[in-house]
Structures are given as structure tokens and as C-alpha cells.
Amino acid sequence: MDNFQALIASARVTLFASRNQGGIAFDPARDMPSLAGKVILVTGGAGDLGKQVAIEFARHKPARIYIADLPRDDGGASVINAVRDAVADEHAPISYLDIDLSSFESIKTAAAKFRAAEDRLDIAVLNAGIMRVRPGTTAEGYEITFGINYLGHALLMKLLMPTLLRTAKLPGVDVRVVAVSSEGHNLAPKGGILFDKLKGPCEDIKFYQRYGQSKVAVIGLARELAQRHPQIKVVAVHPGRIITGMALGLRKESLLFRATAPMSPLFCVSPAIGVRNHLWAATAPDVESGKYYEPVGVPDKETAVANDPSLSRRLWEWTEKELNGIELE
Numbered sequence: 118m119d120n121f122q123a124l125i126a127s128a129r130v131t132l133f134a135s136r137n138q139g140g141i142a143f144d145p146a147r148d149m150p151s152l153a154g155k156v157i158l159v160t161g162g163a164g165d166l167g168k169q170v171a172i173e174f175a176r177h178k179p180a181r182i183y184i185a186d187l188p189r190d191d192g193g194a195s196v197i198n199a200v201r202d203a204v205a206d207e208h209a210p211i212s213y214l215d216i217d218l219s220s221f222e223s224i225k226t227a228a229a230k231f232r233a234a235e236d237r238l239d240i241a242v243l244n245a246g247i248m249r250v251r252p253g254t255t256a257e258g259y260e261i262t263f264g265i266n267y268l269g270h271a272l273l274m275k276l277l278m279p280t281l282l283r284t285a286k287l288p289g290v291d292v293r294v295v296a297v298s299s300e301g302h303n304l305a306p307k308g309g310i311l312f313d314k315l316k317g318p319c320e321d322i323k324f325y326q327r328y329g330q331s332k333v334a335v336i337g338l339a340r341e342l343a344q345r346h347p348q349i350k351v352v353a354v355h356p357g358r359i360i361t362g363m364a365l366g367l368r369k370e371s372l373l374f375r376a377t378a379p380m381s382p383l384f385c386v387s388p389a390i391g392v393r394n395h396l397w398a399a400t401a402p403d404v405e406s407g408k409y410y411e412p413v414g415v416p417d418k419e420t421a422v423a424n425d426p427s428l429s430r431r432l433w434e435w436t437e438k439e440l441n442g443i444e445l446e
């Protein structure tokens with residue numbers, strides 16, 4: 118079996134040069150510090166990578182983990198139990214926070230609930246995301262992929278920034294925001310972000326361009342937040358290629374992806390490996406704020422357009438205008 122797996126791994130690297138390879142060695146069990154006292158929030162925490170991130174955090178005993186994801190019929194109990202089972206701790210301090218990143222009202226409600234329950238936020242992982250979905254819009258009329266992957270997270274950060282900054286004033290803290298982007302940001306349309314098309318379903322733009330644009334914006338968000346708030350670390354990461362709910366969605370929508378599914382083990386890794394960049398960025402000492410890392414610990418692989426400070430500045434200004442007046446009472 119080991120030989121077989123080694124053969125698969127080397128075939129993967131030889132044939133596909135997966136960007137999962139070549140990062141620094143990082144083993145969460147060995148290299149993550151104790152998280153005692155920390156409060157952590159993971160968006161998309163019920164999804165495949167988000168749940169694995171929550172599991173790895175839970176192994177290091179934080180004060181509380183908030184799994185922030187779409188409302189579930191069971192109130193998130195099965196997700197919480199899955200994390201508790203994985204760490205063999207039936208009392209692991211995990212809460213489920215309902216949030217729909219496609220609705221400003223839902224984001225406000227979630228942020229208000231979080232702020233009512235907690236005085237501090239040490240680590241926020243902006244991990245929720247969608248890739249191949251039918252064209253559509255958010256509650257406020259933004260293109261759905263951009264609205265969820267970028268704008269919803271930008272609003273969440275605006276509403277939780279006071280808590281992050283208050284936490285940063287406490288002694289001995291290390292406050293982080295990890296924004297999950299993707300190597301798919303390479304697929305963004307020319308210019309990176311089509312500012313005049315961020316509202317409406319954008320049926321004329323291919324799904325991978327909509328996804329790429331949203332992930333360019335996520336890199337820009339990390340850079341702009343890092344510049345404005347030097348007292349915390351904010352970075353963007355690419356997790357690698359992993360078969361998750363997102364890939365299954367791709368298969369549902371695409372014959373090509375269904376046909377190539379048997380080959381996917383050649384160029385994908387497990388969620389346990391896929392979350393290493395999230396975890397490294399959330400905890401390692403040598404993380405540099407404002408950077409994009411792909412794969413683990415390797416900076417500066419973003420495209421020229423994603424690295425363009427005038428684009429992220431323009432995005433920041435556009436975002437401030439769109440989110441103007443949205444505050445918690």
C-alpha cells in the first residue's frame with residue numbers, strides 16, 4: 118500500500134507538478150503551538166477543509182471555536198459532533214454560528230451574535246467559498262461568487278475588526294486573519310476584477326473567471342487589511358487541490374470533470390494535507406502579513422494583477438462605498 122501511494126504521489130508530481138508540492142515542511146501535530154485561551158472563527162467550517170481546520174485547531178485546545186456556515190437543520194450539531202469525535206473530546210468547546218455570506222442581514226446577525234458572546238477574536242479563517250454554481254446574485258444583487266467569496270467576508274471583517282483590534286491590545290497575543298484564496302485566481306478575467314460587472318448574475322462571464330476574480334479580490338482584501346492594521350497579521354493562502362464538496366459540485370455541473378474524476382487522486386491531496394497552509398498561516402511565527410502563500414510557506418506566487426497595489430486599493434475604495442453605513446448597533 119505504501120509503495121502504491123508513493124507511486125501515485127510521484128506520478129502526480131511528475132505528470133502534473135501539483136502546487137501542493139514544494140512548500141516548507143509543516144506538521145500540525147508537531148509544529149502548531151498551544152492555542153489555550155484563543156477564540157477562533159472559521160467560515161465554511163462545516164465544509165471539508167473548514168471542518169478539518171476546526172479539528173486541527175481543536176487538538177490544540179483553544180478557548181472556543183466558532184464554526185460559521187450556512188444554517189443546518191440540526192443547528193450544526195452533527196458538524197460539532199464530527200469535530201468532537203475526531204479529537205476524542207465530547208466537551209470540546211465548539212459552537213455553530215449560522216451565517217449566510219450571500220446576505221448582509223445574515224452577516225450582521227452572525228457578527229452581532231458573536232460579539233455578544235465573545236470579547237476577543239484571535240484567529241479568523243475566511244474559508245467559505247463556492248466555485249461552479251449557476252449564475253445568480255446575492256440578496257443585495259451582487260454576482261454570487263464574488264458576493265460570497267469576497268464581499269461577504271469583507272463585511273464580516275468590517276464588523277469583527279473592532280474585536281480583532283481589541284484582542285491585539287491584550288498582552289502576549291498574536292492575532293491573525295487567514296483569507297483562503299486559490300491558485301484559481303490565475304483564471305480571473307483580464308484586469309483581475311471587472312468593476313462594472315460586480316452586480317447582476319454575469320451570465321456572459323465564464324464560471325472559472327467569476328471564481329478567479331473573487332479569489333483575486335480575496336488576495337487584495339488580505340493586502341489592504343494588513344496595511345491598515347499592522348497590529349494583526351493578515352494573509353491569503355492557496356490550500357492545494359483537494360477533492361471536497363466543491364469538486365463534487367464541479368462534477369455535477371461538468372461532463373469533463375465527471376469524465377476525469379478517476380484521475381483526480383493523481384493531482385489532489387487529502388483534506389488533512391490541504392489544510393496545512395491554513396494552519397501554518399494561522400500559527401507559524403515567520404508568517405509575513407499582507408502576503409499570499411502557495412503552497413505552505415511560499416510567498417509571492419500570485420499573478421501580477423493580484424499583486425497590483427493599485428487594483429487592491431481600487432477594490433478597497435469600491436468596497437468601502439458598497440458597505441458604507443452597514444454597522445452593528
Ligand SMILES: NC(=O)c1ccc[n+]([C@@H]2O[C@H](COP(=O)([O-])OP(=O)(O)OC[C@H]3O[C@@H](n4cnc5c(N)ncnc54)[C@H](OP(=O)(O)O)[C@@H]3O)[C@@H](O)[C@H]2O)c1
Pocket residue numbers: 160161162163164165166167185186187216217218219243244245246247265297298299300301355356357358359360361362363364
Ligand atoms: N478544494 C480545493 O481544491 C480548493 C482549492 C483552492 C481553494 N479552495 C478554497 O478552499 C475553501 C474551502 O472550500 P472546500 O474545498 O472545503 O469546499 P466545500 O467543502 O464546498 O466547503 C465550502 C463551505 O462553504 C460553505 N458555504 C457555501 N456558501 C456559503 C454561504 N453563502 N455562506 C456561508 N458559507 C457558505 C459551504 O456550505 P454548504 O456545504 O452548505 O454549501 C461549505 O461548508 C474555499 O474558499 C475554496 O475556494 C479549495
